[in-house]
Amino acid sequence: MTHPLLTDQDIETYDRDGVVLVRGLFADQVATLRDGIAANMDDPGPYASENKRAGQSGRFFDDYCNWTRIPQFRDAIETSPAAEVAADLMQSPSVQMFHDHVLVKEPGTSMATPWHQDSPYYFVEGMQTISFWSPLDPVREATLRCVAGSHRWEKDVLPTRWASEVAFFDGGDYMPVPDPEAEGMRIVEFEMEPGDAVAFNFRTLHGARGNDSPTRRRAFSLRLVGEDARYVERPGPTSPPFPGHDMQPGQRLREDWFPTLLRR
Template sequence: MERCMITQTQIADYQRDGAIVVRGLFKEWLPLMEEGVAQNMAEPGEYASENAVTQGRFFDDYCNWTRIPAFEKIVRESPAAELVARAMQSRSAQFFHDHVLVKEPGTPKPTPWHQDAPYYFVTGEQTASIWMPLDPVRDASLRLIAGSHKWDKMVRPVSWADDSDFYDKGDWTPVPDPDAHPDDMRVLEWEMEPGDAVLFDFRTVHGARGNTAQARRRALSLRWVGDDARYVERPGRTSPPFPGHGMQGGERLREDWFPMIARDVT
């Protein structure tokens, strides 16, 4: 593997489509990922959710890296920070938060189509999530709408539990249904092995099917921001909320809460 870990073609694809897949880069980090996810599920944090499923189990939780050593080691020492900085075309990569998502076998509930950006108090064109499965994924892989990070309006954020509005107000575009309009939207979707990763912009519309397989689907996602990311006010409590952060509109995220992991990436 080349030191840069990502080709110029992949960077161009990321800028054009808002998402790419990178193969095998995190294979040696899988034991730590498994350790961290197991601890997270055994000791859920304050934001843990079961997502109101009536069949199977869809667990997710976030913002646990400061209390789960395996996650902190991955954040600080894995190739993730340099990888996203290059994809974002940013000189820096600042860590935003971790997110664990687990769909047990026989869980038909899909992850609804959404953008992450409306839920966050971050604005900017240099953002990236890394979605890393701990298990082979086929039909339950991440699905992303190519080019949606360049849409004029962001997609209406909704509650995953009941599809209700996440905020009381806002100027949003309706939640899309690319399966109903396959000629209008190009969906990116990859079969993946443990160690692979999908990188996608916070503004890229994405979702996932339910897990009808006989094996669980565990994934760890790490969220990052780059040089141009700034704090922005939203019309209500964001997710994650980070209460008491004290930041004002237009400011960079405070580094004591959101550490700068990569600097001066060229």
């Protein structure tokens, strides 16, 4: 039976568009996630970054792979229906943890999140992949924006470094980063309340505006994979890098680092 937060139509939409809104996915975890983000910002991990280009205002903080050291993140992952909803949307009998990602745009942050697909940065590929992007503050302009159907594009989009826009890898066969507005692509975006989540495929092109509003825009992204996801090599170190992972192309992600959250 489909999870009560979803309709059969949502599952079709996710398959067709690579993006769908799930209202209230982390509704019961909002306070916990806000605490976790505060703990994360007080004690950033080794991958934390401040994304800024010359002349830009505000603060855009991001960090990832902290769920094993920040108990609030683990708690939210384990107590929310995220794994159940992921299994339904991906149509996968299993759901495995990949990582968590925190993205905070303080009021008056001018930097937009550039258009990108997540998959080319990662060492995992498959059609059964999902990120849940959940704001912990009401969002309007600074919400996530996704290009419908981009998860089915034949070629991956060139991954770049967010602040410098320099290519992330030297080699590889990638298409240039498109300009979805100029090219008339269908952009899907939602006004959201704390704990709502946008579910999107790792191959879905997405980005976000800066945060001109007078309130913070704290967001938690949870990245999960399904049954068909396999380790792949990229032309260079990936993001996240997971040093010493010791996996070979074609393998499933190792269970001791990327635990299975659900099996049906």
